[in-house]
Amino acid sequence: MPVRRGSSVSEIDDVDESKMAYITRAEVRRHNTPDDCWMIIHGGVYDVGRLLHKHPGGSQILLKYAGMDATLPFDDVGHSMESLKYDMPAGSLKGLLEPNDTPVEKQDQPNDSDITDEKDTHCITMAHDRTLECRMVLNKLYTITLYTTILICVSLLLYTRLTWQSQIKTQHTTAQEIRHHQEHIFTSDTHLETRNEEFGIPAWAY
Numbered sequence: 001m002p003v004r005r006g007s008s009v010s011e012i013d014d015v016d017e018s019k020m021a022y023i024t025r026a027e028v029r030r031h032n033t034p035d036d037c038w039m040i041i042h043g044g045v046y047d048v049g050r051l052l053h054k055h056p057g058g059s060q061i062l063l064k065y066a067g068m069d070a071t072l073p074f075d076d077v078g079h080s081m082e083s084l085k086y087d088m089p090a091g092s093l094k095g096l097l098e099p100n101d102t103p104v105e106k107q108d109q110p111n112d113s114d115i116t117d118e119k120d121t122h123c124i125t126m127a128h129d130r131t132l133e134c135r136m137v138l139n140k141l142y143t144i145t146l147y148t149t150i151l152i153c154v155s156l157l158l159y160t161r162l163t164w165q166s167q168i169k170t171q172h173t174t175a176q177e178i179r180h181h182q183e184h185i186f187t188s189d190t191h192l193e194t195r196n197e198e199f200g201i202p203a204w205a206y
């Protein structure tokens with residue numbers, strides 16, 4: 001993965017550095033809960049609270065870096081710098097990292113067990129993600145049921161229509177045959193004569 005170590009937030013954002021507050025790592029570290037989650041990326045201090053549940057990579061990964069410098073993991077995953085400008089909700093940039101603060105390479109890296117011990121965020125996130133997963137599964141089930149019902153209804157309609165059509169066709173043909181046969185019988189002179197004779201009507205009477 002391309003890592004752009006050394007890039008600064010002011011290079012990608014229209015940031016007027018003179019108007020931005022400088023924030024220390026210690027201050028950022030205090031904002032490490034799902035309700036108050038800050039992180040440092042490329043020298044910018046971001047409040048990721050509003051991004052948490054919209055982040056395509058999930059909220060859990062962001063909470064893992066809550067209160068920390070997430071520049072390296074941010075780059076390692078392959079995010080573009082433009083992502084900070086266009087995907088970060090407006091107003092998320094709280095300030096710039098105090099320039100004389102400890103460099104990122106010397107920072108502690110997060111460790112899953114630390115997170116569970118130090119913060120309750122892990123449990124909260126897991127519960128949240130499980131709820132989301134359940135909702136997604138239910139949504140999928142609902143969609144599958146809906147489509148299956150529609151498919152069954154359409155198949156039934158087609159089947160009924162086809163069966164009726166063939167029945168109607170058969171009835172129609174039989175009716176036509178009968179009519180044709182009758183017409184033939186009644187227009188046939190020989191038959192008329194025979195019939196008249198049967199009823200005792202002489203041929204000259206017709």
Ligand code: HEM
Nearest residue numbers: 048056057061062065070073074077079080083084087088
């Ligand atoms: C705080 C600023 C961040 C923003 C604005 C952001 C934004 C995004 C966006 C737009 C995507 C989807 C497209 C892409 O890959 O670029 C994404 C995916 C992802 N992000 Fe972030 N992200 C941020 C921070 C982080 C951090 C600190 C991590 C930690 C490692 C992270 C991990 C991930 C992962 C794992 C994915 C999924 C990648 C994939 O499915 O290929 N993100 N993020």
